[in-house]
Amino acid sequence: MTSCPSPPSRRRRSRAGSRPTRPSAIADDYGDAQLDALRLALGAVALCALLSLGVTRKLPSTSLAESETDEDELLTTHPM
Amino acid sequence: MRKWLPMLILALAQFVMVLDSSVMNVAISQIVADLDTTIQGVQTAITLYTLVMAAFMLLGAKLGDILGRNRVFAIGLAIYGAGSLTTALSPNLAVLLIGWSGVEGLGAVLVVPAIAALTAATYEGRDRALAYALLGGIAAVAVAAGPLIGGWVTTELTWRYVFAGETVVVILILLARGQIAQAPVAPRRPQLDIVGVALSSSGLGLIVFAILRSSVWGFVQPRTPPTIGDTEITPLGFSVVPFMVLGGLALLWAFASWERRRTRLGQDALLDTMLLGIAQLRAGLSTLVGQQLVLMGTFFVIPVYLQVVLGLDAFETGKRLLPLSVAMLIFALLGPRVAAKRSSRVVARIGLIAVSIGAVVMLATLDVTLHDGGFKVALALIGAGAGLLASQLGNVIMSAVAPDQTSEAGGLQGTAQNLGSSLGTAIIGAVLLGLAGDRLQRRHHRELRHPGRHAPDDRRQRQGGH
Numbered sequence: 001m002t003s004c005p006s007p008p009s010r011r012r013r014s015r016a017g018s019r020p021t022r023p024s025a026i027a028d029d030y031g032d033a034q035l036d037a038l039r040l041a042l043g044a045v046a047l048c049a050l051l052s053l054g055v056t057r058k059l060p061s062t063s064l065a066e067s068e069t070d071e072d073e074l075l076t077t078h079p080m
Numbered sequence: 081m082r083k084w085l086p087m088l089i090l091a092l093a094q095f096v097m098v099l100d101s102s103v104m105n106v107a108i109s110q111i112v113a114d115l116d117t118t119i120q121g122v123q124t125a126i127t128l129y130t131l132v133m134a135a136f137m138l139l140g141a142k143l144g145d146i147l148g149r150n151r152v153f154a155i156g157l158a159i160y161g162a163g164s165l166t167t168a169l170s171p172n173l174a175v176l177l178i179g180w181s182g183v184e185g186l187g188a189v190l191v192v193p194a195i196a197a198l199t200a201a202t203y204e205g206r207d208r209a210l211a212y213a214l215l216g217g218i219a220a221v222a223v224a225a226g227p228l229i230g231g232w233v234t235t236e237l238t239w240r241y242v243f244a245g246e247t248v249v250v251i252l253i254l255l256a257r258g259q260i261a262q263a264p265v266a267p268r269r270p271q272l273d274i275v276g277v278a279l280s281s282s283g284l285g286l287i288v289f290a291i292l293r294s295s296v297w298g299f300v301q302p303r304t305p306p307t308i309g310d311t312e313i314t315p316l317g318f319s320v321v322p323f324m325v326l327g328g329l330a331l332l333w334a335f336a337s338w339e340r341r342r343t344r345l346g347q348d349a350l351l352d353t354m355l356l357g358i359a360q361l362r363a364g365l366s367t368l369v370g371q372q373l374v375l376m377g378t379f380f381v382i383p384v385y386l387q388v389v390l391g392l393d394a395f396e397t398g399k400r401l402l403p404l405s406v407a408m409l410i411f412a413l414l415g416p417r418v419a420a421k422r423s424s425r426v427v428a429r430i431g432l433i434a435v436s437i438g439a440v441v442m443l444a445t446l447d448v449t450l451h452d453g454g455f456k457v458a459l460a461l462i463g464a465g466a467g468l469l470a471s472q473l474g475n476v477i478m479s480a481v482a483p484d485q486t487s488e489a490g491g492l493q494g495t496a497q498n499l500g501s502s503l504g505t506a507i508i509g510a511v512l513l514g515l516a517g518d519r520l521q522r523r524h525h526r527e528l529r530h531p532g533r534h535a536p537d538d539r540r541q542r543q544g545g546h
Contacts, residue, residue, distance in 0.1 A: 031389070031448060038385050039443045041512040045377045046439035048507075049432045049465075052370030056432070058363035059425035059476055 086202050086260040087211050090195050091218045093157065093253050096246050097188055098219045100164075101129070102226020102379075104180070106394040107239035114239070117173040125173070125181045127292050132185030133192075134288040134498045135281035140189030141197075141491025142277075142350050145270055149197045149263040149487060154254060156190025161250035163187055168243035180243075193490030200478045200486040201263035209416040209475045216470030217412025223379055224405040224463075228398025235395050266484060276338055276350030283331030284495065290324035291502045295509050297321050351488055355481060361489065364477035365496040367428055371469045372500025374435055377508030378462055382442075384512065390450055403456045407463025408470070415471025424472045431472075434465030 104111075108122050115121075144152045163186075166179030195215065203211045233242050296304050298319035305312045306320060313320050339349040355361060386397045411431075419427045438461030445454035474493070481489045 034389055035446055035448070037512050038381055038389070039446055041377070041381045041508050042439045042443040042446070044508055044511045045374055045381065046436040046443070048370065048377065048504075049374045049436040049439065052367060052374065052432050053429055055363060055366035055370060056425055056428050058359040059367060059423075059428055059472075060360060061423050061425050063419060063421055063423050 083207070085256075087199070087214060089253055089256050089259060090199055090211075091214055092249065093153075093191060094195055094215050095218050095222045096249050096253075097160075097192060098222035099226050099229065100184065100243075100246065101126075102223050103230030103233075103239070103242050104129075106227050106230040106398075107234045107242070110234050110239050111176070115170065115173050115176060121173045122176075125177050127289070128177060128181035129185045130292060130498065130502060131285050131289055132181060133188055134495065134502070135285035136186065136189040136277075137193065137494040137498065138280050138284075138351055138488075138491045139277050140191075141193035141487045141494070142270075142272065143190060144194050144197055144487035144490070145266060145484075146272060148265050149194050149201065150257070150260065152190050153194035153198060153260075154257055156187045156194060157250050157254055157257075158187075160184055160187025160191060161247050161254075164243045164246040164250065168240045168247065189494070192494040193487055196474065196478055196490030196493055197486040198260055198263055199474075200483065202261045206416065206420065208479070209419065210413075212474030212478065213412050213416045213471035216472075216474050217409050217467055220375070220408040220412065220466050220470045221405050223375070224401050224408065225398070227383065227394050227401060228405075231394030231396075231398045235393065263486075264483060270348040273339075273342060273348060273350040276335060276342070279331055279335035279338060280350060283328045283335055284499075285328075286324050286331065287328035288498065288502050290321045290328065291499075291506045294319075294321045294506045295513060299510060351491070352485065355485060355488060355492070358480050360480040361477060361492070364473050364480060365492055367469075368473045368477070368493065368496045369500035369503070370432070371466070371473065372497050373504035373507070374432075375466055376501045376504030378435070378439065380505050380508050381512060382459075385446060389448065400455075401459065404459040404463035404466075407460045408467040411464040411467030412471045413467075415468045416475075418468070419472060424476050427468050427472050431465040431468030434461050434468065436465075438462035438465060 104122075104126060108119060111117075111122050112119055140152070140156070147155070160183075163179050163183030166183060167176060170176040170179055199211050199215060200208065230239070230242055233239065233245075293306075297306060298304075299321055300319055302312070302314045302317075302319045305314050307313065315323055335350075336353055339351055339353045342349040343352065343354075382401065383397050386392045386400055387394070392400065415427050415431075418430075438458045441454060441461060442458035445451040445458060477493050478486055478489055
C-alpha cells in the first residue's frame with residue numbers, strides 16, 4: 001500500500017498553500033487506520049457472537065438435574 | 081481422584097493437540113531463520129496442517145469404529161509423536177512439511193475423535209458433563225497459552241524444544257493410557273467406504289482451502305488472484321473463492337447422496353447421514369462452528385493489537401492474555417454447575433452474550449496506549465463467555481447420539497471445530513486487513529480534498545500528548 005502523491009495532487013496542494021506530507025503524517029495515518037480496522041474487526045466479532053444465538057434454539061432446554069429425574073422416572077415406570 | 085485420572089490423560093492429549101498450532105503461529109519468524117525459508121513457506125505448512133485435519137477427520141473417526149477407539153487413540157498418538165520428533169529435528173522446510181503438516185496432521189485426525197469417544201465411554205451423567213467441560217476449557221486455555229509457552233521457549237531456547245517436549249508428553253500419555261476404560265467394540269468390524277472418504281475429503285478440503293486463501297485471493301472481488309503462467313484466474317470477473325466453495329459443496333452433496341445409497345443397500349457408510357437429522361446434534365455442531373469462529377477471530381485481533389500497535393513481543397503478548405486464560409478455565413469448570421440448575425441452552429447463550437459484550441468493551445478501550453483496566457475487564461468477559469461455551473458443546477454433541485455412534489459424532493465435532501476456526505480467521509482477518517487499507521486510502525483522499533485540516537501534531541495533542 002503506497003501513498004506517493006501524483007504530480008497533479010502535489011501541485012493542487014501547493015496552490016492551496018498546505019504543508020507538504022511528512023513521513024510522520026503517513027505513519028500516524030497508518031496507525032489510526034490500523035486502530036479503526038481493529039475496532040471494526042472486534043465489532044464483527046461481537047456481531048458474529050450475537051448472530052450465533054440464532055443456532056442455539058435446539059440446544060437442550062432442560063437442566064441436567066431435570067433430565068436425570070426424567071430418566072429415573074422412566075426406569076421406575078418401565079424397568080429393563 | 082482415581083476416577084478422574086483417565087480424564088487428566090485425555091485432557092493432556094487435548095492440550096498438546098491444540099497448543100501445537102498456536103505455538104507454530106508464534107514461532108514463525110524463528111522457524112524462517114532456522115530453516116532458511118520464507119514466511120510464505122511456513123504459512124504453507126500451517127495451511128496444509130489445517131487442510132489435512134479438515135479433509136481426514138471423518139476418516140479418523142471411522143477408523144475408531146473399525147479398529148477400536150482405544151487402539152486408534154494409541155496409534156494416533158504414536159504417529160503424532162513421530163511427527164513431533166520429525167518436526168523438532170527438521171533441517172529444512174520440506175521435512176517440516178512432512179513432519180508437522182503431514183504426519184502430525186494424520187496423527188491428530190485419529191486422536192481428536194478418539195478423545196471425544198473415549199470420554200463418552202468412560203463417564204456418564206454429571207461426570208460426563210464435567211469431563212467435557214474440562215476438555216473444552218483445556219482446549220480454550222491451550223489456544224491462549226500458546227503465545228506464552230511458545231513465546232518463552234522460542235525466545236529463551238528454541239522452537240524445536242516445544243515439539244521435542246510434545247514427543248515426551250506423548251510417550252508419557254502412551255505409557256499411562258491403560259488407565260482409560262476400554263470403549264465397547266462393535267461385534268462386527270465395519271468396512272471402510274473408500275469412495276465416501278474421497279468425496280468427503282475433497283469436498284471439505286476444497287471448502288477449507290478456499291476459506292484459508294480468501295484473504296489473499298479475495299472473498300468475492302478478486303484481490304491477488306492465483307495465476308497459471310501469466311494468466312490470472314478470475315472466472316466471470318470474480319474471485320475464484322466462491323467457485324471453490326460451491327465446488328466443495330457439490331462434492332459434499334455427492335458424498336451425502338453416496339452415503340444414503342450405501343445405507344439403503346445395507347452397506348457400511350463413512351458417515352450415517354441420519355445423524356445430521358438429530359436436532360440436538362445439529363444445534364451443537366452449529367453452535368460449535370459459531371464458537372470457534374468468534375474465538376479464532378478474537379485470537380486473531382488481540383495479538384495484532386498487542387504486537388503490531390503496542391509493539392509487544394510474543395511472550396509479553398502471552399502474559400497480557402493471562403486474564404483471558406484464567407477466566408476461560410474457571411468458567412469452563414463452572415459451566416456444568418450452572419447447566420445443572422438451568423440448561424445447556426441458557427449457559428451457551430450467556431457465553432455468547434458475554435463474548436459479545438467483552439468484544440465491545442475491548443473495542444471501546446483500543447488506543448495507541450493500553451488502557452490496562454478496561455483491557456483486563458474485556459479479556460475476562462471474553463474468557464468467561466468462551467469458557468461457558470466450551471463447557472457445554474462437547475457434552476451436548478456426544479450425548480445426542482447412541483454409544484456406538486460416538487466416534488462418528490467425534491469426527492463431526494472435529495470437522496465443525498476446524499471449519500469454525502478457518503472461518504473465524506478468514507472473515508475477521510479479511511475485515512481487519514481489508515479495512516486497514518481502505519481506511520488509509522480514504523484518509524489520504526480526505527487530505528487531498530482538505531489539506532492541513534488534521535495535521536499530525538494536532539492529532540497527537542488530541543490523543544493526550546502520546
